[in-house]
Amino acid sequence: MPVQQEGRGEELMPVTEIVPLWVSELKKSYEGDAWAQGVLKDQDLDGLTDSKVSVHNGVIRYKNRIYVGEGHGWRDKVLQSMHDSSVGGH
Numbered sequence: 001m002p003v004q005q006e007g008r009g010e011e012l013m014p015v016t017e018i019v020p021l022w023v024s025e026l027k028k029s030y031e032g033d034a035w036a037q038g039v040l041k042d043q044d045l046d047g048l049t050d051s052k053v054s055v056h057n058g059v060i061r062y063k064n065r066i067y068v069g070e071g072h073g074w075r076d077k078v079l080q081s082m083h084d085s086s087v088g089g090h
Contacts (some may be wrong), residue, residue, distance in 0.1 A: 025074065027058050032071025036060055 030036035030058050045054045052063050060067040077079055 020080030023057075023059060025072070026066070026068065029071045029074035030060065031069070033069035036067065036069045 030040065037052055037058055039048065039055065040058075048054065054061045054064075060069075068078055
């Protein structure tokens with residue numbers, strides 16, 4: 001539903017962003033990771049200097065692969081999930 005600003009004749013439309021749970025958890029994994037924190041800080045300050053690293057919507061990519069941080073046990077979760085799957089494990 002549009003919101004009209006008084007006296008301006010302009011309309012503002014509310015925006016809802018749906019973020020998958022895994023993306024939120026992935027971002028939390030960066031909290032306990034010194035390298036990830038450095039990347040996010042560099043990106044905010046003056047841009048990234050390493051061409052192998054990029055950040056899209058707060059998700060770090062290294063060599064175009066999603067980087068999983070050391071915090072919150074996320075690396076173990078990913079490895080366990082791949083190990084247990086019929087595609088990647090046994």
